[in-house]
Amino acid sequence: MTRFKWGKAMKMLIAALMVCLLSVLSFAVYNTYDAYTQMMIAQQQQHLLITARAASQNLSLYLSEQIRNVEILTQTPGFLNQFHTYYVSGEQKGLKEHILSYMLSQNQGISRIYLLDQNGNEVFRYNQYPFLEAFDESVLHLDRLVEDRQTGLGSAFRISPQHYGLTLVNSITDGNDYLGAVVSVLDMEALYQQYMVPLQLQGTVDLIVKNERGTIIMHPESEMLAFNYFGDIPDLDTLPEYESLWNMLQLQYSQEEGVAIYRSYSSGILPEREEISAFSRMNLNGTSWYISAVMPYSQVVQMVNENLNRFAFLVTVIFILIASSILIIYGLQKNRQKLKIEARYLRDMNRTLEELHESREQVRHYQKLQTIGALAGGIVHEFNNLLTPIMGYSEFLKHQLGPENEYYEDIDEIYKAGSRAKEIVDQILPFSRRETDSSQYNVVNLNAVIWDALKMVRMLLTSSVRLVVKPYNGPINVYGSATQIHQILLNLCTNACQAMEPAGGTLTVATRRISQDQLPQQFHPVSEGEFVQIEVSDTGCGIPSEMLSQIFDPFFTTKAAGDGTGLGLSVVQNILISHGGFIEAKSTLGQGSRFLVYLPITNQLPNVSIQEGKKSGRTGMGSILLVDDELRVVRYFKRRLLHLGYQVDAFTDPEEALNTFKRTPEHWDLLIVDEAMPKLRGTALLQYMKQHNHDLRVILVTGLVGDSAIRLHAERQIDEILTKPVEFEALSGTIVRLLSEETSDK
Incomplete structure (x- = not known):
């Protein structure tokens, strides 16, 4: 009876082990399959991106070569002399000979070529490869091409509902004299067959070309020509079923190249399907076309499923081998050995779970710190x-x-x-900034940064802690990020204050200028020039010597569980490495700690790229467009500006302001716009307005100066950036200065 119960228990144990093993393998199979699918999608996206990039480069090189070849023709002395002869005597023979010779020698796919005089009148035309369909030549807008006097892409025009052509324009100049233009007409169907079809990988990839307005001008399906997602799909930006398509289009028009997965819609022209897409922008003489390489998502799934059977067979074999091994080992093992293995397994599992739990707590706490940074930005705004x-x-x-x-x-x-x-x-404000890119580094006045950081430190001090500051008497400039240096000082001072709790003590912050020879020996091989030493010391509990070498490791902390993240000193060290600096820690248990920060000194002087407006009480005349989503701010600025005699149009809705501006873009002399608005960011709004009114002066008002604002200020699309809260005297002085500059420029 006892033997029967023992055998039944063994069978149940074996069954339980098999179930567990099957569950683990099933989970592993699912994860492997999912990872493999994602890997295949990523590979296909890269292939598509390479294809789109190659198509963009091929098309750009071909069109550039056509423009360059015609430019070589029109700049030859013989051609220019014949054009001058034409204006004197009306003789066209020499010009015709040059054009005919070029067409017969180049044979680069130009279907038709026009020679126009400076008034847009046709001097001569030549049809080498006539289009099969007749078309209205007024769609070429030859007179408009002459008026623009530009060289580059003209426009894509419809020859028939399923056939497009393209004009290339070459302005003819002799010194400062404008003589006319050569307009070349290309067959876009021939271009597509020659430069796009060979890249379509045996029909698995479709190449699509859209012009700057988003209209499809090249497509393997002729029914899709002239289709425009924005114009031909109602409620594209609002209906949820179009969300992935809308996101892809927004990504395409905001980046030079990229990849996306979306569901394709064409208002019934083609079946709906999920697609993988890669795109690359072709920029030529100020005109942008968008080349996309797309393939069905189902094709990738099919490729994955074709390998699934082989993978499943392999997994089955492995499973059988593992199961057989377990049964053999189980039969050979004694009960005592099995208990040892299980005990060891449980101990390892328990230790792993404890480490996993600790890591999750650390990551969750770090995420809280990131959330505080984001919250600080909102509070500042x-x-x-x-x-x-x-x-x-x-x-x-x-x-x-x-x-x-x-x-x-x-x-x-x-x-x-x-x-x-x-x-x-x-x-x-510094807690809401994220400056990790070296492009944000500038020459920084270190004394100013230290005093600014100490303002925050004083707010953290308890009554039992005394702050002693020993600054260096003289200017010290370093090259780096003021926000990150501020973060270093705040971290070190915060740690020092916590080390002196609850008894209190003295926190000392001292700076001094040192030579290379005065650096600690371990920093000599990688350092040159003069350095500044920042010492942050406390009279707290100190750090044990065995822990001193670990304090800069990520997630290592001397505080109790839940009281620290272990990230502070690790972040400090990483920031100093990016600044070419070092940090050294010294501590005596029971007496306190000293942290010595070394930063290289620069001889450059700080320069201010964003100026505060100069105060002025003067009044002025001019038309001002004011856009801010905060009604209180708009009401205040409008009232003050009206009091000074300006004509002010104020809006709290940026879209309403944009629609009003479109009706009379030349009406306003100056734009005052807030950066952070819910519907439309200020930088996007001012770029559109500046594009349609080049004389418009722009003042950007913001709480946080971002990368885009700095770039637009450097490009002179923004005349002045004022940080909130803005003093009206500073704003009025800036307005007077900008409008005065505008008057003097005119």
């Missing part, structure tokens, strides 16, 4: 919008009432409180 009218109206009332008024001091207190709030917001 909202506080700036509130402080603008508070400080503005109080400053305005002070100016209107004068010091002799009985309420002047009360209003002045409001203004001072707003200014203090602005200082606090400025101290929060």
Whole structure:
């Protein structure tokens, strides 16, 4: 009876082991299949991107070569002399001979060529390969091409509903004299067959070309020619079923190249299907075309499934081998050995689970820190919008009432409180910035950064901690990120304060200038020039010597569980490495710690790329367009500007402002626009307006100065950037200066 129960228990144990093994293998098979599918998709996307890039380059090189060949013809002395002869005597023979000789010798696929004089009149035409269909030549807009006096792509025009042509324009000049133009007409169907079809990988890839307006001008299916996703699909940007297509189009028109997976719609012309796409933008003489390489998503799935049977067979064989091995090992093992293995397995599993739990807690805490940074950005934005009218109206009332008024001091207190709030917001500001790119590095006044960081440190100090500052008497400039250096100091000072809790002590921050010879010995082989030493020391509990070599490792902390992330000193060391600097830690248990930061000194001087507006109380005349999503800010600025005599049109909806601007773009002299708006960012709005009114002066108002604003300021699309909260005197002074510059330019 006992033997029977023992045998039954063994069978149940074997069955349980088999079920567990099957579950693990099933999970592994699923993960492997999913990873393999994603790998295949990524590979196909890269292949498609290479194809789209090659098609874009081929098409660009061909069109550039056509334009360059015609330009060589038109700049020959003989051709120019014949053109001058034509204007004197009307003789066309020499010009015809040059054109005919070029057409017969080049044979580059030009179907028709026009020679136009400076008034757009046709001098001569030559048809080498006539189109099969007759078409209305007015669609060529030859007179408009002459008026533009540009060299490059003309326009794609419809020969028939399923056939497109393309014009290339070469302006003819002799010195400063404009003589006319040569207009070459190409058959886009022939272009597609010659430069696109060979890249379509045996029909598995479709190549599609759209012009700058998004209209399809090349497609393997002729029914799709002239189709425009934006114009031919109603509610493209609102209906949820079009979301993936809309996201792909937005990505395509905002980047030079990229990849996407989306569901394709064509208003019933072609069946709906999910597609993998890669795109590359072709830029030629200021004109952009968009070349896409697409293939059905189902094709990738089919490729994966074809390998699934072989993979499943292999997994089955492995499973049988493993199962057989387990049965053989189980039969050979004794009960005592089995218990040892199980005990060891449980111990390892328990240790792994503990490590996994600890890692998850650390990652979750780090994510909280990132969330705090994002929250700080939102707080700064909202506080700036509130402080603008508070400080503005109080400053305005002070100016209107004068010091002799009985309420002047009360209003002045409001203004001072707003200014203090602005200082606090400025101290929060570094937590909302993300500066990891070396392009954000500038020459930084280190003393200014240290004093700014110490403002925040003083807010963290308890009454039992005394702060001692020993600054270097003289200017010290370093090349780097002010925000990241601020972060270094704040991390070190925060750690020092926590090390002195609860008894308190002295926190010392000292700076001094040192030579290369004064650096610690371990830093000598990789350092040159002078350095600044920043010492942050405390009189706290100190760090044990066995832990001192580990404090810069990620996730290592001397604090109790839940009190620290172990990321602070690791981040500090990484920042210093990116700045070409070093950090050294010294500590005595029970006496305190010293952290010595070394940064290389630069002889360059800090330069200010974004200037605050100069104060001015002058009035002026001009038309101003004001756009800000915050009603309080708009109401305040509009009232003050009207008081100064300006004509002001104010909007809280950027789309409404854009529609109004489109009706009369030349009406306004100056644009004041907020950067962070819900429907349309200020940088996007001002770029459109600047494009349609080149004389428009632009002031960008923002709480956080981003990369795009800095770039547009450098490109002179933004004349001035003012940070919130904006003092009205600074704004009015900037307006007077910009409008005065505009008047002098005219």
